[in-house]
Amino acid sequence: MITFIYYLFCAYIVALLIWNYVEENNIYNEILYAFVLMPFLLRVFRIN
């Protein structure tokens, strides 16, 4: 159960990061969001 909640939480963070990436106007923040997104996406896909 706790693992399921953990993955839901990861997916929520992925959604937030994508939303922020789309809304962002500053290029440095865009790069930051794009890079931070990677490990969370890999975790949601259960690859790492």
Place this chain on the structure above:
Amino acid sequence: MSNKTIRKIIIILFSIIMMIVAGREFLIRLNQREPIVKGPGVTTIAKLSDYFEDIKGTIGDTDVYIMDGDEEGGTVLIISGGHPNEISGVLTNVLFIENANIIKGRVLLIPFANNSGFTAGHPGEAYPMRYTINTEWGSRWFRFGDRWTNPLHQWPDPEVYVHYPSGQSLSGFDIRNLNRCFPGRENGTLTEKVAFAITQLIKKEKVDMTIDLHEAEPMYPVINTIVAHQRAMDIAVFAEMNLSAYEGIRIGKELSPENLHGLTHRELGDYTDTFALLAETCNPIQDPCRGRTDENLLLTGKDDFILKAGKLGLLFVPFDENGSPVDERVGRHTSTVLELINSFSELYPDKEIIISNVPRYSEVIEKGVGHYLLEPEGNL
């Protein structure tokens, strides 16, 4: 399309490419399996789940190689890969699987006991994903894993791990350490279930003696030694004397502490009728004071920092410029296993086990581990 949109597409594409590159490596690590050749002595390849169905279809399930002799005798179980970063035990088991002929008795082998641990490296330790052993016909590769079960398969760790059934408190992450989870728990975590399955195997197959193969870092006192449950101490003493007298192998013997729980040499001896023993060799890649961590260190065991530590008297094994090569470590294990089996057979002649065609210490050092690895069919 605006410049801003084009920029966002380029950045996210670059990020996705990096994710694919990294993800591909992680996926390979999760799914790769080294080829093991079914040697002439192997009669059956069973699964650990045959002894405890709950782990069927999980990453905890693993192969059990069964070698039946021509004559009836005793049964020995050789476990390796309980700690997947301790490679000499795995290679020793593979040498047995691919070379041994069983004349009398039965030999059961579990080369990758903690199968989940082979799918991960330890974060921050720069562990190589695999290592390669050169042979006369080419090379064979093997996975190099973590000491603990992959957290992808068992998560989260508690603050304090309370061992079942003793109630002893251990570090939280040791709930993923197979050699702290014996005798295991039927409804426990994945690692506890794997330990439970091995305990069930020992009971169902009426295993007379269990030998668990490990390695330790040079700064750790339990190294180059045999650890024995109190019922198995006679076997360890005879083996130690013979290894020293006939092969010049200096090896210690230690009594399994009664109050240190979760380990094979304690719990399997307490909860089953088997004689439980554990053997250790020296693996410098595990030492915290090591230098560059790569395949070369794993196989040669040469390290300037550990050499310096040795000169300062900080090590528990002799260590010089020659390091601790894998051939020497595997040779120690093959001779130790053979000598433990010989000692058991002398002490319990009605349960004699006779094995042939397994190289001993001097032969493995002279010809190398690769000499005894068979060529698998198909692509490596």
